[in-house]
Amino acid sequence: MNKLALSGKIRQNFPNLTNQNHFITSPQTDNYNCIAWSFGVDNKWLDPTTPDSYWPFETVSTDPLEALVTAYQEKGYEKCDNPDLEAGYSKVAIYVGSEGLRHVAVQLESGNWTSKLGGLEDIQHETLGDLEGKKYGKAQILLKKRIT
């Protein structure tokens, strides 16, 4: 992975990212965020924590993490144990930090992961650990959905 990588300033927030394990796949935009990206939406900001956001799911919860997990379940996802590539399944990983919900990454057919970094760029990264740390916490909840 030696394509264009995140700038050093942004990478300070993600010490596990190196020029070898990620590259940028979109221009910077705040038109959509990681949840929207995980549902294949690139023109809305989806966030269960604010009225400023688009939230098209039936379940509304005061707990953002619960609201998000329920939203995935509404769309056919079920919890799973590992991030390994499984034929016929699409997986998402929810990162959780000390203040709860932090980030969502989506697995690609290659086994790599795609992440929309808030209002910054989309990146493709090799492992979930590449984005783990102080900012996004750990990828703690994994869900999968049958696609074939």
Add this chain to the structure above:
Amino acid sequence: MTNPSINKPIPKADESSSEETYNLEIVKDAGIGYWQEYDVLNREIQNLINKLPNEHQIGLYIHSLQTSELRDAAISLLRHVVSAVKDPDLYPLSCLHFLNTWFSTIEGIVNRNVEANSKVFKKLANSWHEDTDHHSFAHLITSHEAYLKIIAMGAIAIPFILHDLQERGGNWYAALRALSGHDPVLPEAQGDIPVMKESWLRWGRNNGYIE
């Protein structure tokens, strides 16, 4: 300037003479000196009127002054208005001179405030963007210390926020709602960031916060 007016007397019915007589009467007006002075005065008045701030600038002054500065400025203006009302000779040139001087003073204060507040805002906004632009969730973005400090700056922060929203984006919506007491974003536009941005920028333009 002399201005000859020709008064033609109405002929009487029994007057057979076909020769008409004219009675020339010289009427003196105020003189060319007066009109020249009047013209100069008018031009000076127009010049002073042109220098008066427009709606946008007045909005900027109001939004950029501290409460105590607004109070002092209002008192100073009221004092002059009261003395001007008592002395008709003060109109209109003196009033306009006073207004221009008054607005120049206000502008000086505003420029100093804008410059100082702009520096404070930029430092806080940079820190906020750096720490939160990678986040997707409002509870992480709008609880950042710098974001809260910007809200604490009060309404003077609104023009800076709108410029930053235009240039760098970001979830400024909660701050704008808190500071303005308004929400120009229609419910169906929630989450549609380009529409939300434009709604706030239009509100800012309509209310004199940005051009």
